[in-house]
Amino acid sequence: MANQSKRIPTQHVIGFLASIALTLLAVWAVLSSDMPTTWIVISIMVLAVIQACIQLFMFMHMTEKESGGGHVPWNMMFHGFVLAAIVVAGSIFTMSFGFTHDHDDGEHGGHEQQQEEQHEGH
Secondary structure (H helix, E strand, O other): OOOOOOOOOHHHHHHHHHHHHHHHHHHHHHHOOOOOHHHHHHHHHHHHHHHHHHHHHHHOOOOOHHHOOOOOOHHHHHHHHHHHHHHHHHHHHHHHHOOOOOOOOOHHHHHHHHHHHHHHOO
């Protein structure tokens, strides 16, 4: 434990406030700005990268000397990034090319159509 006499974790408070500010800036960019959609997406991506860096260095203790001389678990970080990329790519693929529930195979569509015809007569 580095410094037990320290009462307020100033680094954590600064990181938290910076994260809140970046989140509010992203919300403002979406809701209130007159920027084109492309620039809004680009600005949110940039803000996300900045916020990820803040999270890594201020909350995940990337630069602390107590972790074995500043040792950073690059192997675990690499695998985390690969896993996140797979999840994001799979989500985008599923949302873009996935199956929908509006199949016209005759079973579901015909049954609903018969119910609608019955209700029209009453």
